[in-house]
Amino acid sequence: MAVDYETMNKIVKKALSLGKKELPKGRVADYIPELAKARPDALGICVVGPDGTACKAGDTNLPFSIQSISKVISLCMALELHGVDAVFSRVGMEPSGVAFNSIVELDLQSGKPHNPFINSGAITVESMIIDYRSFEDMLEFTRALCLDQDITLNRQVFNSEMATCDRNRAIAYLLKSKNVITTNVDSSIELYTKMCSLNVTAESLANFGLVLALGGIDPRSGKRLLKAGTVQTVKTIMLTCGMYDGSGQFAVEVGIPTKSGVGGGLLSVVDKRMGIGVYGPALDEKGNCVAGKVMLKYLADKLGLHLFQG
Ligand code: GLN
Numbered sequence: 001m002a003v004d005y006e007t008m009n010k011i012v013k014k015a016l017s018l019g020k021k022e023l024p025k026g027r028v029a030d031y032i033p034e035l036a037k038a039r040p041d042a043l044g045i046c047v048v049g050p051d052g053t054a055c056k057a058g059d060t061n062l063p064f065s066i067q068s069i070s071k072v073i074s075l076c077m078a079l080e081l082h083g084v085d086a087v088f089s090r091v092g093m094e095p096s097g098v099a100f101n102s103i104v105e106l107d108l109q110s111g112k113p114h115n116p117f118i119n120s121g122a123i124t125v126e127s128m129i130i131d132y133r134s135f136e137d138m139l140e141f142t143r144a145l146c147l148d149q150d151i152t153l154n155r156q157v158f159n160s161e162m163a164t165c166d167r168n169r170a171i172a173y174l175l176k177s178k179n180v181i182t183t184n185v186d187s188s189i190e191l192y193t194k195m196c197s198l199n200v201t202a203e204s205l206a207n208f209g210l211v212l213a214l215g216g217i218d219p220r221s222g223k224r225l226l227k228a229g230t231v232q233t234v235k236t237i238m239l240t241c242g243m244y245d246g247s248g249q250f251a252v253e254v255g256i257p258t259k260s261g262v263g264g265g266l267l268s269v270v271d272k273r274m275g276i277g278v279y280g281p282a283l284d285e286k287g288n289c290v291a292g293k294v295m296l297k298y299l300a301d302k303l304g305l306h307l308f309q310g
Contacts, residue, residue: 003303008055012047015298016057019043019280019291026282026290029262034160038064038264038281045295046206046277052219054203063199064279065157067261068100068287070195071122072208072234073142078116078125079230081132090128090180091121093237100244100287103171111178115241117259119192120171126195127172127181127188135194142195144225145211146204147218157263158197165193196261202277205267209275235269239307246286254297255306260288268296270305 003011023041030036044059078087096114098105106113106120113121129138135153143151172189175181181188210219212235216226238257243250250258256276258268264281266289276296280289300306 005053005055008047008049011299011302012045012055013057015295016043016045018298019045019295022291022294023280023282026280026284028264028281029283029287032157032161032164032262034157035065035263035281040282042264043280043291044202044278046202047299048203048206048210048275050210050214050219050273052210054206056203059279060202060277062279063154063201064265064281065154065196065261065263066198066200066205066265067196067263068117068122069200069205069259069261069265069267070142070198071117071125072238072259072267073138073145074122074125074129074192074195075116075234075237076145076226076230077133077138077141078128079233080227082128084229084233087116087125087128091116091124093240095241095245095247097245101167101171103167103174106171106174111175111180113175113180115237117237117241118244119168120175123168123172123188123192124175124180126192127175127183127185130183130187130191135191138191138195139198142198144218145208146200147207147211147220148200148204151204152199153194154197154199158194161193161197162190165189168192200265202265202279205265205277206275207277209267209269209277211275212269213271213273213275235271238267238269243288244286246284246288250288250293254293254300255308256296256300257307258292258296260292262287264289266292266296271307273305
């Protein structure tokens with residue numbers, strides 16, 4: 001890290017205290033019944049530097065479901081398996097400007113989902129994986145990328161979402177009718193929902209952020225986990241589409257490629273410098289951790305982390 005450990009610790013603690021003030025503005029997601037059980041006052045942030053040193057504050061080891069952040073992992077796998085041209089022949093790479101589970105414009109337009117980080121795009125990505133990798137393979141892949149062997153499936157969250165994901169099923173069948181999904185719809189939905197139901201921590205997300213910051217290299221073993229091209233693509237889509245229809249504002253104000261999930265997680269990548277993981281299930285109206293933006297903006301301003309820092 002550019003600053004010493006003590007200073008970094010102080011900055012991370014200050015970020016947490018600023019984030020806590022935002023919590024009353026947020027609401028825990030309840031459209032998946034199991035998610036409504038999260039503590040709205042939970043908040044944690046973990047920053048991991050290139051040498052693996054972690055600075056943490058708050059609830060950084062509390063497990064929560066990864067939700068949409070798993071879309072990054074699945075995109076990594078699809079790119080590794082099929083390459084950039086094949087993946088983006090089925091899914092676009094443009095911000096959608098509408099809610100993550102929107103269905104209307106999917107039918108009105110040609111049918112190709114806007115990008116891999118909204119539900120329609122992510123379910124399409126899963127449909128490109130199911131014939132090549134099992135859920136167990138994807139779990140191992142996730143553990144490797146997050147440098148965390150303790151990641152497991154949260155069965156309660158999985159069952160809860162499977163019982164209530166009619167909208168995702170509708171999206172998937174619409175995609176099948178348009179020949180965007182050409183494999184089994186039910187298996188695609190099952191893998192998508194299982195990936196969303198993986199339990200992670202803010203620390204596991206920070207580790208994953210660091211692997212991406214280092215271009216796909218495991219900082220502990222020096223082993224390459226992802227191709228450099230895969231990581232370049234994924235980080236770019238995180239910047240343009242990672243915060244749903246709040247991506248533009250976040251990119252301008254914070255300038256750190258980030259992916260959110262409705263479980264309250266944020267995965268952030270400061271290229272070549274650090275990975276950041278956040279947990280805070282109180283969400284803003286777009287489904288992003290309400291305290292996360294303030295915490296990341298504070299870090300960006302304090303440490304000069306904006307991608308286009310002047
Ligand atoms: N599993 C959730 C869903 O499909 C993921 C959404 C999210 O995190 N934005 O609705």
